[in-house]
Amino acid sequence: MNIxxxxxxxLPGMQACNLQNLPENYTMRYYLYHAMTWPSLSxxxxxxKGRIVGYILAKMDEDAAExxxxxxHVTSISILRxxxxxxxxxxxxxQSQEAMATIYRASYVSLHVRKSNRAALGLYRDTLGFTVEDIEKKYCKLCGRRGRICDASVLKTL
Incomplete structure (x- = not known):
């Protein structure tokens, strides 16, 4: 495996991986925006064989006050089953967290994860040291899972 x-x-391989695994899907324009704006974070x-089997799409927070x-912020991460x-x-x-800290001097990294995604929660909390900062209600309405209402944990690490 190569990272x-x-x-x-x-980008097409990343989008294919996303579509196969996640309910939160993005336009090609959104992937391109990340790739062009923060090329060192994703x-x-x-x-x-050079086939994309996983990706991380990340950025620096644009909404923060000056x-x-x-x-x-980790926008999306996906690994083929x-x-x-x-x-x-x-x-x-x-790799992405180190780039955020080194290049942009990020003081922390945030991400959203569905509360039902136990494997991801275990990785973030137990392995990578993230802590739950907040619960975002009705997250799936935002991410497009029709007919499903679920909450997401907002995690953060230093």
Whole structure:
């Protein structure tokens, strides 16, 4: 497995991985925006054939007040099912977090995760040291899961 920064030609593979795994789906324009604005914060995991099997899409927070501490945000992370439990999500997270801290001096990183996603919560809390900062009610209405109302934990780490 190889972890490397994203390139524009990776975007279709990232989108395919997203569509296969997640209810939160994004337009190609949104992927391109991340790739062009924060090229050093998003990464892909590729197999020995160069096929994208996972990705992390990350950015710096744009909504923070001018005097606020800079912080990063993980927009999306996804690993194809047959490549899970290999440590790829952890590697992608660590790579992105280190880039946020080194390049942008991020004081912390935030992300949203559905409360029902126990595997992801375990990774973020137990392995990566994130803490639950808030609960966002009706998160799935925001992410497009029709007919489902679920809450998301807002996690944060230093």
């Amino acid at each position: 490397r920064p994203i390139r524009v030609d990776d 990464y892909v995991a590729e197999d020995h 005097d606020a501490e800079p912080h990063g 047959s490549y899970r439990r290999l440590g790829l999500a952890k590697k992608l997270m660590v």
